[in-house]
Amino acid sequence: MSRLPFALATAFLLVATLAAQQAPPAPKSGPYAAIPADAAKQPNPVKSSPESLDRAQKSWTMDCSMCHGKDGDGKGSLATDMKLKIAPLTDPNTLKDRTDGELFYLIKNGYQDMPPEGERVKLQENWDLVNYVRSLAKTQSASAQKP
Numbered sequence: 104m105s106r107l108p109f110a111l112a113t114a115f116l117l118v119a120t121l122a123a124q125q126a127p128p129a130p131k132s133g134p135y136a137a138i139p140a141d142a143a144k145q146p147n148p149v150k151s152s153p154e155s156l157d158r159a160q161k162s163w164t165m166d167c168s169m170c171h172g173k174d175g176d177g178k179g180s181l182a183t184d185m186k187l188k189i190a191p192l193t194d195p196n197t198l199k200d201r202t203d204g205e206l207f208y209l210i211k212n213g214y215q216d217m218p219p220e221g222e223r224v225k226l227q228e229n230w231d232l233v234n235y236v237r238s239l240a241k242t243q244s245a246s247a248q249k250p
């Protein structure tokens with residue numbers, strides 16, 4: 104009988120230790136917080152036009168769609184393979200609180216599991232990509248509003 108409390112305590116300790124080990128890792132803090140205020144405030148010098156979106160499409164297809172999906176739904180094949188949870192860019196809410204400067208910065212420098220676009224694209228093309236990701240949501244809300 105006197106052993107029971109000991110056994111219980113041991114069991115409790117074991118469970119507590121396992122629980123501590125299995126605690127999910129702290130969420131990755133993306134560089135959003137680290138985006139310099141000046142970069143976040145930078146206005147987009149490239150007007151969103153069919154030409155801009157055309158230029159972005161090539162980079163999107165080569166560098167982005169394998170994760171974000173062709174239409175931005177976040178279900179690209181690489182995202183599935185890597186078990187990434189990616190917010191749909193088709194949902195207008197996903198980027199509504201982001202400035203163009205912030206999007207430019209994270210596309211250029213990477214974000215969480217997303218690799219930086221870096222020097223692969225010219226400055227103008229990086230802004231084209233900002234316009235492109237914005238257009239993914241607009242397309243959807245526009246079509247959602249169709250009667």
Ligand code: HEC
Nearest residue numbers: 166167170187188189190210214215216217218220232236
């Ligand atoms: C390896 C997979 C991967 C690739 C390739 C990738 N991304 Fe991402 N992207 C992510 C992940 C993961 C996140 C963070 C999760 C989220 O925000 O939904 C993210 C976030 C974003 C966001 C911010 C969404 C938000 O919540 O604010 C934008 C915009 C974006 N990506 C655009 C792009 C563009 C443009 C490209 C191509 C140049 C690209 N991504 C390439 C995985 C990827």
